[in-house]
Amino acid sequence: AFIGMRACELAAIDVQDRVFLGQAVQDRGYAARRRDLFMVAVSCAEPGGTCFCASMDTGPRARKGFDLALTEVIDATQHFLVAEAGSDAGRAMLDRLEPRPASDTEQTAAERVWAEAPEKMGRQMPGDAREVLNRAFEHPRWEETAERCLSCSNCTLVCPTCFCSQVEEVPDLEGQRTERVRRWDSCFNQEHSHLVGGPHRESVAARYRQWITHKLATWHDQFGTSGCVGCGRCITWCPVGIDITEEVTAVRRDPEGRG
Ligand code: SF4
Ligand code: SF4
Structure with a gap:
């Protein structure tokens, strides 16, 4: 398992999949390691000053390519994780953890994390x-x-x-x-x-x-x-x-x- 992957890293694996698996000849070593990979992503709440994934449309929210994605909500009064499953393996793992559904308030708090994170990035890549x-x-x-x-x-x-x-x-x-x-x-x-x-x-x-x-x-x-x-x-x-x-x-x- 890869645990704690950021959205940019999920996007990078998607790129590597194209390079190593999407060509006429597949890379057998890469394919063997990739096949059973279980990926737990964490959506970025505090991007760094050198980050610019929002302008590359790859983050900071983990949107695809994961088995489980977590969003951490933390402030003076609360601290919890909102989890999403992105695959059957992720769903099976979530079921074993027996989580309760997020309330509307908790869901809104997670959405606020996703909305505010891009504003904290220190860099931007020109779209052209x-x-x-x-x-x-x-x-x-x-x-x-x-x-x-x-x-x-x-x-x-x-x-x-x-x-x-x-x-x-x-x-x-x-x-x-x-x-x-x-x-x-x-x-x-x-x-x-x-x-x-x-x-x-x-x-x-x-x-x-x-x-x-x-x-x-x-x-x-x-x-x-x-x-x-x-x-x-x-x-x-x-x-x-x-x-x-x-x-x-x-x-x-x-x-x-x-x-
Ligand atoms: S920001 Fe730099 S290190 Fe990261 S994917 Fe782009 S070229 Fe590679
Ligand atoms: S841009 Fe040049 S100096 Fe900077 S890390 Fe790359 S190779 Fe090294």
């Missing part, structure tokens, strides 16, 4: 990010951002939708056996784009552009959805403070890059 980035392949912003970007790959390691991997062959010390293993990789690693003749995204600017345009623009063409769910983790964990919402906003404000 895909169009903005599709017109910005040669934008000078990528060179400016690359002056700060360390190409450390933190943003891809914390991103719940990043899935890139590479295959390595690992021989044992006796030279008797070689294993072919899949290792998680990042498009910020120079070798990730190694083709005949060397890496084709040699510069940091090229790698940053690849990451942001894939997430918010070409992912739609490839998988029918955005690759960003608005969780804000890449903002939180970037050691130099690069902010995906700020990057799109800057390009949008100055589409020709005239400064």
